[in-house]
Amino acid sequence: MSKILVTGGLGMIGAHTARALTELGRDVVVTSYHRTEVPSFLAGRVTVESLDVTDRDAFLALADRHEISDIVHLAGTVPEDPVDFFRTDMAGLLNALDAARAWRVRRCAVASSLGVYVGRTETPWHEGLRCPPRSCRT
Template identity: 70%
Template sequence: MILVTGGLGMIGAHTARALADLGQQVVVTAHRSTAVPSFLEGEVVVEQLDVTDRSAFLELGERYDVTGIVHLAGSIPGDDPVAYFRTDTAGLFNALDAARTWGVRRFAVASSLGVYIGQGESPWHEGIPLPAVELPHLIIAFKKAVEPLTTHALQGSGVQPVILRIGSTWGPLMDPESPFNFVPPYVSAVLQGETPDPLYAEDGGDSCYAPDAGRAIALLMTADALNHETYNVSSGRPLAHRELADALQQPCKSGGQANPHLDISRLRADTGFVPEYDTAQAVAHYVAWRSGNAR
C-alpha cells in the first residue's frame, strides 16, 4: 500500500488516482477537509491526520502495510515565517521517520521548479547547478531545503529517496483564483462570461496538467528501478499563451517571450512517461470538470 500525504489536494488526489489505476492500494491523508473528489470515490482509503503529530503519523503503520510514501502535505505561509517553517519541517521529519521505521521501498517528496530560479540555461534539467540567489517565496525556500534534508535523512536506511521537482501544475481541485498559476483564473473569467485581458501570444513557460503530473509521480513510485534521486515532473514542453487563448477562443496580443521550462528526459527514460493531455485537451477536460465543480 502506498501512502500519499496531502492526498486530497490537487496534486495528491491526482497522484492517488493514478496509483489506483496502476493497481496499487492507496491510503491518503488530509488534515481538515476529508471530502473526496468524485474521481477518487471508492478508489482510496482516507485518514484524517495532522502530519505534525508524530505519534498519530506512526500509528498509521500499525493499521496499514505501507510500502511507499509520497509526501505532498504542506501548509500556506501566514505572517510568521518561522511558524510556517516549523510546521512544514515537522511534517517532513515525521514522514521521514515513518519511512525509516516502516522500511518502505521509496519515499517521494515534493520539491519545486522554483529551485532553478536564477539559472539562465533552458530547459532546466536536473544536472545543472542550483543558483545561490534570493528566492521570491517562503514555499520555494522550504522546497529547496527539503532536498538535502530528505536525501541525508534516508542515507543508509535502505529507503530510496525520490525528489520531485514539480513544474507549474494546474487543473481540477486547484483554487480557481490561485495566485500561483494564471490558468485557472483565466479560465474562470471565460466561464463567467467575462473577457480576460488579452495574453501576449509568445509568453508562456513550464506547464503541466494535474492528471499528467499525478501519473508521472505514480510511475516514479512503481517503476522497477530508478537511476536517479531527483526528477523533474512536468510536461516537458513550454505552454505558449496563444495555445491557451486559442483553446478558449480568446484574442491574443502579438509579442512576448517564453520563460524556461523543465526537461523531463530522466522521467521519460526511467518510467516511459508521456503526457496524455495537450493544451486543447487539458482545457476541454478542465472546462468540463468546472461545469460541475467549484474548483
C-alpha cells in the same frame, strides 16, 4: 497487501497523484488534515485517514492500520508567517522520514505545489494554471 501512503492526498497535487497510482493498480491510503470531501474521481478507490503530519505518534500509528510500502509526502501548508510555514512543513517532512525509516519503506518521495507553482501570481493556485516558464524556476 502493501499500500502507498500519499500525505496531503486530498490536496491539489495529492489527489491527482493518488488517482495516477490507483490507475496503475496500486492500493492507496491518502491523508488529509483539513479537507474532508473526497474528489469524485477518488471516491471508493482510496482509503482516507485524517492526519496532522506534525503529530509524530499519529503518523507512526498509521502502520497499525495499514501495511505501507512507499510514501509520497505532499502534505503542506501555506500560512502567512514564513517561519510558521517552515516549522510546520519541516516537522511534517521529518515525521514522514521517521515513518519511512521505521516502516522500512521501499521509496519515499517529496514534492509540493509551492515547488510547482512558485512564480504564479494568481491565487488560489489550481490545476488549470500553467507552470511558470523555466526561466522563473531555480
